[in-house]
Amino acid sequence: MQKVTEEPSLYRHLEKMPVKEILTHINEEDAKVHLAIQEVIPRLTELVEAILERMKKGGRLFYIGAGTSGRLGILDASECPPTYGVPPDWVIGLIAGGDHAIRNAVEFAEDSETQAWKDLQDYFVNDQDAVIGIAASGTTPYVVHGLKECQKHGILTACITCNPDAPVSAYADYSLEVIVGPEFVTGSTRMKAGTAQKLVLNMISTTVMIGLGRVVDNKMVDMQLSNQKLVDRGTKIIKNTVGGTYDDAKALLLEHGSVRKAIEAARQ
Known part of the structure; x- marks a missing residue:
């Protein structure tokens, strides 16, 4: 497949650019992200409503990903307990390579076709839960095969990817394809793609927590008083x-x- 995320940058000879020009062009590219997200809001709405239906009955929300995508899922999950006072097992982030991979690159961890399902089984994932695969490329084996196995077991699946018709979408009941275009630095998906994923995760978890009654008016009334x-x-x-x-x-x-x-x- 032709990956938009791997297409050449629209800008050349970055090493010769003045600092201000670099910063200006990065900002111009970032401005495209919210427009791309706007395109998927109807599908995102359906996904959040489906997640809420399950979580109101005791289900959980899982994120699975590798590299930057995995770290973003863990970040979003880890912020739910202090922000909304919920138990840590309501939203769970899993990364290829385990906790060591949060700070370090783990060689070939994302290439495993079986590890995601094993990681999910450690939490006794079941058909009351929802699993969102996060993969900018949409081809990460850890994510693709994790969602595939989830579908076999009747578990709600979704994906956040930045390529159209990505392989991961084939195993997602709700596919969020946020097409932000080529990166400023060719292939560096921690940039626009990562920003898009972070924004979508913010939207999902925030809306879910509001729907679960963890916000009154516009206040975090259940936040942990940790400082x-x-x-x-x-x-x-x-x-x-x-x-x-x-x-x-x-x-x-x-x-x-x-x-x-x-x-x-x-x-x-």
């Missing part, structure tokens, strides 16, 4: 919601341990 900045944020949310002084709001927060519980207590 003083978040205690301050939580205090201000309480103060702005129920009134009173900052000190009263902070005392409520520290007494009840969460923004949601503090607001509920103040309203009783």
Whole structure:
């Protein structure tokens, strides 16, 4: 297949460009990302609704990927517990090569046709869950064969890729093909493709968490109070919601341990 993600950059002789010109052109390319995502919002809507249906019944959301794509999935999954106060097994990110691959390249890990399914089985993946494969190229064996095996077992599948008619799409019930075009540095899919994947993952997890009731109005009422900045944020949310002084709001927060519980207590 002809991979858009591997097509030559629209720019030549990058090493001869002044710094400002490099930065300007990278920004011009990045501006194309949100337009590409806009094209997949109808399909993305269907996917999120399907994920919500499963998670409301106790299902989980898995991301599988390799390299940059895998790291982006892990990043999104790891941010759900502190942001929304959910258990760490609601959204799970898996990367080819295991945790070592988060910081280091693991040779040939993405070429395995069996490892993704083994990794998913460690979490007893089942037909109540949803699995999203993330692969800029759309050809990564770890992802392609992981989704293929999921479909055999009746598990909802989706993919985020940046090539049209990619092999991974054949095994995705919901294929999100975000076509951002050639990279500024030819083939460097950590750039536009990675940005597109990150934005789509943000959209999926945020919308899912809102749908699961983890946001009230526009506030993260279940966030973990893991540092003083978040205690301050939580205090201000309480103060702005129920009134009173900052000190009263902070005392409520520290007494009840969460923004949601503090607001509920103040309203009783």
